[in-house]
């Protein structure tokens with residue numbers, strides 16, 4: 001007799017799939033329901049410009065996954081199902097208006113050489129921070145992978161206390177509250193080094209003056225040097241395909257085109273799901289939602305939602321919006337700073353004040369005149385993504401308005417705004433225009449069309465500002481990955497430890513249910 005379904009996962013994002021794969025390998029019967037025609041959510045690879053050019057439409061950098069708990073537990077299974085990582089020895093650089101650049105390399109002595117050429121006054125501070133992060137990283141990663149609050153997290157903090165002492169622990173706490181501007185002002189002198197670090201805050205929604213940005217900026221900047229940067233060989237979708245295959249090989253199922261319309265609740269516990277088609281499916285043990293928490297009230301029966309005061313999660317604040325520009329190219333951009341051709345990411349702020357202005361404009365609903373750009377050059381590391389000798393460019397435009405204050409719609413302004421972005425890049429790589437074979441843009445509205453979780457184009461699944469981070473994510477009282485209904489669990493970017501492809505929240509839920 002076939003085993004009945006024990007756990008239903010709603011949503012085949014990286015966290016839903018991670019939870020399902022871990023549970024399936026642990027012997028649980030799982031069913032993943034995905035409303036889209038393909039799994040992956042914000043991890044998707046398509047030949048979106050022209051055939052032969054494989055673009056990661058959204059996430060590309062898989063560093064969080066590579067260093068996370070799912071890879072540690074299932075790495076062998078995933079590799080057996082065709083998932084391979086390729087590492088860049090030159091993770092990222094920033095380019096500046098005077099034609100110079102500053103690059104971080106996996107070889108620390110090479111980074112120091114780069115720094116010595118551009119900002120020798122910051123070399124000592126960089127070395128000190130490298131040493132500190134080397135000491136702190138195991139504890140920071142331990143907390144990131146633990147439920148909050150939890151005994152495991154307290155144990156990690158206790159070990160950290162033994163290793164770094166009270167002052168060391170207070171320094172880490174300070175980082176979690178400090179803005180990037182304040183942190184870089186404390187540590188560096190050159191505006192170039194400060195900007196190099198601050199652009200990482202902009203990957204999340206930490207503009208230079210937002211409390212909490214220092215932690216992420218430090219982790220990613222010095223972490224890039226300590227741990228390098230990795231992408232999926234052939235595209236990030238290979239990770240999704242491998243997770244699906246692990247689930248299926250272990251008796252589970254991933255069903256696409258299956259939108260969950262309602263979570264059924266009996267005797268105050270989640271018992272299953274009703275699909276948009278009307279089909280009802282029961283789960284013996286639990287329902288796991290990989291849905292943005294703000295969408296949770298609509299999934300619960302009205303009476304239950306009211307009783308559990310679920311509606312307050314609608315106050316969970318989004319981050320600002322993102323737009324993607326995908327280019328198929330005849331060659332890599334002709335960067336004025338020629339070495340930039342060899343890096344996985346090229347950042348253009350250019351400086352801290354520019355990034356602060358960008359954020360202020362976007363938050364007020366205005367299109368920033370000088371958008372912050374994360375320019376991915378994946379074919380430098382993985383040439384298999386384009387025909388021989390050709391390249392792709394992955395341009396992430398960070399910090400855009402969720403809604404435009406002048407009443408216009410993203411569908412109306414996106415192409416013209418992409419032209420402005422291209423002009424900005426052209427200033428740092430004159431001649432890029434002539435190398436473009438094809439361009440496809442995905443506006444914030446397109447992001448939400450691809451994935452309902454990316455509400456209004458918020459690529460983060462909810463702001464990471466300290467007021468809704470750590471044990472406060474998504475809202476006070478909803479921590480520990482439990483929704484306010486028994487046997488209903490939550491994972492995904494809207495839960496701790498937030499956005500990114502780490503898969504940690506899925507792993508935490510799988511641990512609870514194993």
Ligand SMILES: Cc1cc2nc3c(=O)[nH]c(=O)nc-3n(C[C@H](O)[C@H](O)[C@H](O)COP(=O)(O)OP(=O)(O)OC[C@H]3O[C@@H](n4cnc5c(N)ncnc54)[C@H](O)[C@@H]3O)c2cc1C
Pocket residue numbers: 010011012013014015016033034035036039040041042043057058059060061062063064258259260261290291292322324396447450451452453454458459460461491492493494498499500501502
């Ligand atoms: C443009 C962009 C670039 C990014 N770049 C990076 C990067 O380089 N590195 C990195 O680490 N992170 C990056 N991120 C962030 C990262 O991709 C996301 O935080 C992460 O993938 C979110 O995973 P998730 O588990 O929350 O699920 P999601 O990706 O949000 O997927 C959830 C799934 O649930 C489905 N769903 C929702 N409601 C229902 C329902 N009712 N029934 C059935 N299915 C439903 C959705 O269709 C979706 O497929 C990027 C994000 C974006 C948007």
